[in-house]
Amino acid sequence: MICCKECVDLLYEYIEGSLDSGTTKSLEEHFQECPPCIAFFNTYKSTRTLCRDTLNEIEIPDEVRHTLQSFLKEQKKQQEKK
Amino acid sequence: MSFTQQKEEREIEEALVKDLQAGNLEAYDKIAESYQKKIYGLSFNLMRNQMDAQDVTQEVLLTLFRKINTFQGKSAFSSWVYRITLNASYMKLRSKKKEPNVSIDELLPSFNGAGFQQEKIQDWSENTESLLFSNETKDVIKKAVDLLPEKEKVVFLLRDVEGLSTEKVSEILDLTVPAVKSRLHRARLFLRKKLSGYFEEYRSKKGEA
Ligand SMILES: [Zn+2]
Numbered sequence: 001m002i003c004c005k006e007c008v009d010l011l012y013e014y015i016e017g018s019l020d021s022g023t024t025k026s027l028e029e030h031f032q033e034c035p036p037c038i039a040f041f042n043t044y045k046s047t048r049t050l051c052r053d054t055l056n057e058i059e060i061p062d063e064v065r066h067t068l069q070s071f072l073k074e075q076k077k078q079q080e081k082k
Numbered sequence: 083m084s085f086t087q088q089k090e091e092r093e094i095e096e097a098l099v100k101d102l103q104a105g106n107l108e109a110y111d112k113i114a115e116s117y118q119k120k121i122y123g124l125s126f127n128l129m130r131n132q133m134d135a136q137d138v139t140q141e142v143l144l145t146l147f148r149k150i151n152t153f154q155g156k157s158a159f160s161s162w163v164y165r166i167t168l169n170a171s172y173m174k175l176r177s178k179k180k181e182p183n184v185s186i187d188e189l190l191p192s193f194n195g196a197g198f199q200q201e202k203i204q205d206w207s208e209n210t211e212s213l214l215f216s217n218e219t220k221d222v223i224k225k226a227v228d229l230l231p232e233k234e235k236v237v238f239l240l241r242d243v244e245g246l247s248t249e250k251v252s253e254i255l256d257l258t259v260p261a262v263k264s265r266l267h268r269a270r271l272f273l274r275k276k277l278s279g280y281f282e283e284y285r286s287k288k289g290e291a
Contacts, residue, residue, distance in 0.1 A: 003193070003196060003197030003198055004193055004197060004198045004199040005191075005193040005197035005198075006197065008191055008271075009267075011267075012263060012266070012267040012270075013263075034199075036199045036202075036203040037199065037203075038205070039203040039204060039205035039207075040191070040199070040203050040274075042205050042207035042208075043203075043204075043205060043206060043207050043274055043277075043278060044270060044271075044274050045207065046206070046207035046277075047270055047273050047274040047277055048242055048270060050219075050223055050277065051223055051226075051227060051238075051242060051243065051273055052242055052243050052245075054219075054220050054223045054224065055123075055127050055223075055224070055227065055239070055243045056123075056243060057220075058122070058123045058126050058127065059119070060118065060119055060122045060139075061132060064122070064132065064135075064136045064139075067136060067140075068114075068118060068136070068139060068140065068143070071140050071143070072110075072111070072114055072143065075143075075144065075147060076107050076110065076111075079107060079147075080107070
């Protein structure tokens with residue numbers, strides 16, 4: 001059986017679906033015998049989604065948007081003069 | 083997105099870039115419109131400061147405008163934009179006093195001599211739904227990401243937050259694909275550990291109540 005360290009090292013490729021079938025099988029066998037690694041796997045996946053959802057919420061604030069708009073307008077005006 | 087859609091988008095973008103190189107200002111508007119959220123979001127996540135992110139976004143938009151003729155199309159246009167954004171953000175960060183990052187190794191999982199889990203691992207993954215809406219949780223997540231060392235942070239932001247492919251990230255950062263994967267894995271392990279501390283404490287508090 002593979003150990004927990006090997007199991008953790010394989011999680012990245014496991015999520016990507018890029019492990020060969022033999023390695024996938026030994027990983028899944030490890031999960032069956034090792035609840036801590038299942039917990040580890042679940043929380044590893046959750047970490048990714050939680051961080052993604054939280055950091056993706058960032059929108060350009062209105063005042064910044066306005067500043068950018070006038071900045072672009074100004075740039076274009078200068079360009080047209082040339 | 084399907085393969086054909088991706089291909090179409092790329093073609094539209096290539097046409098816009100050509101137009102801009104030819105001096106068409108309408109193309110500039112379209113490019114600025116489609117990229118400014120990405121530029122702002124990435125620089126904000128790197129610097130966590132609205133004024134700085136605004137400065138960087140302006141600077142990048144200006145660079146796109148002025149330096150468009152130096153873009154040779156060797157890599158994707160978007161990779162070029164991301165690279166300019168990263169450079170501008172790093173310049174800004176360097177000009178400020180920086181707090182030292184924690185060592186990532188301290189927060190990687192630990193195993194005993196036989197390679198088995200040494201610490202007690204709680205599965206908090208099912209509790210996160212209700213927690214995600216709390217501002218406290220969001221702050222904890224942002225602080226954890228802020229603590230990531232620069233090398234791991236940028237890979238994490240591009241791949242897991244922006245959702246770019248591993249190949250694309252390796253193109254932007256000029257890293258090998260295995261290097262991208264290993265940095266990303268380390269970043270996730272680091273963040274998992276940080277979030278575990280928070281969620282486990284939350285869970286035990288709830289248990290007491
Ligand atoms: Zn295990």
